[in-house]
Amino acid sequence: MSTIICIIGAKGGTGKTTLSHMLCYGLGLIGKRAVCVMTDDCRELPPHGSLPYVFGDGRSAQARARIISTLREREGWFGVIDGGANRIETDSALYQAADLVLLPFRDSQEDLRVVCRDLQRLPRAFALPAQWPSNPWQYKAALRLLESMPAELQHRTLAPVFAVSSSKLLLQTPQPVSMPTPVNKVCRAFAQYTLQVLAHGAEPLRTSHTAIGASRRLESLVAARET
Numbered sequence: 001m002s003t004i005i006c007i008i009g010a011k012g013g014t015g016k017t018t019l020s021h022m023l024c025y026g027l028g029l030i031g032k033r034a035v036c037v038m039t040d041d042c043r044e045l046p047p048h049g050s051l052p053y054v055f056g057d058g059r060s061a062q063a064r065a066r067i068i069s070t071l072r073e074r075e076g077w078f079g080v081i082d083g084g085a086n087r088i089e090t091d092s093a094l095y096q097a098a099d100l101v102l103l104p105f106r107d108s109q110e111d112l113r114v115v116c117r118d119l120q121r122l123p124r125a126f127a128l129p130a131q132w133p134s135n136p137w138q139y140k141a142a143l144r145l146l147e148s149m150p151a152e153l154q155h156r157t158l159a160p161v162f163a164v165s166s167s168k169l170l171l172q173t174p175q176p177v178s179m180p181t182p183v184n185k186v187c188r189a190f191a192q193y194t195l196q197v198l199a200h201g202a203e204p205l206r207t208s209h210t211a212i213g214a215s216r217r218l219e220s221l222v223a224a225r226e227t
């Protein structure tokens with residue numbers, strides 16, 4: 001049995017495409033077979049790179065249905081489907097097909113407003129803080145933004161994924177043959193965390209939640225805030 005993960009949401013630019021590649025790459029790094037299913041019909045499907053995951057064409061509804069049914073017959077594969085902004089109906093169809101639904105959002109009031117609406121519309125989905133600041137002071141401010149979410153939605157919010165500027169290399173054509181260490185570290189941690197969420201669900205968000213791939217400095221700063 002394969003696993004289908006959708007990274008969707010109504011807001012544009014939250015990091016859906018980048019996170020889809022990061023997750024597939026991270027899964028590849030930990031020895032899993034992953035296909036990144038691209039659904040943006042305005043973009044060409046890039047040629048396969050030498051990084052340890054493959055691309056799938058899901059740019060039409062028929063292509064998406066075909067790739068999901070093929071994946072369902074493949075033992076042990078992970079299909080990570082990259083959504084598109086403002087596609088409520090496509091998001092609903094992907095939500096129905098998925099084992100795990102992630103809704104990335106950045107640390108802004110506008111992103112928070114849209115993701116809260118998506119969470120209400122898609123009751124099995126999780127919110128995923130994305131492109132999260134790693135500067136300790138910005139990080140603390142971003143945590144305060146999470147605290148402003150309604151409590152029942154905070155419980156459906158996962159640990160943040162840090163901003164890593166070199167993650168854009170994953171979307172480069174052709175892809176580089178290897179990636180810088182910070183990208184490897186965050187992608188591997190993101191994949192391991194996602195497997196944990198698939199197996200056990202989300203831990204309720206604590207404001208002490210440290211980001212995926214967080215440095216010791218940041219962890220000690222957050223711990224100091226708690227005491």
Ligand SMILES: Nc1ncnc2c1ncn2[C@@H]1O[C@H](COP(=O)(O)OP(=O)(O)OP(=O)(O)O)[C@@H](O)[C@H]1O
Binds near residue numbers: 161
């Ligand atoms: N973890 C990250 N660290 C740093 N930059 C990021 C990260 N994730 C995304 N970005 C940057 O944010 C911008 C938007 O990312 P991306 O294209 O992945 O968003 P999207 O949600 O797929 O957008 P759209 O809604 O247009 O499809 C890009 O410039 C990308 O490089």
Ligand SMILES: [Mg+2]
Binds near residue numbers: 016017018040083084
């Ligand atoms: Mg995109």
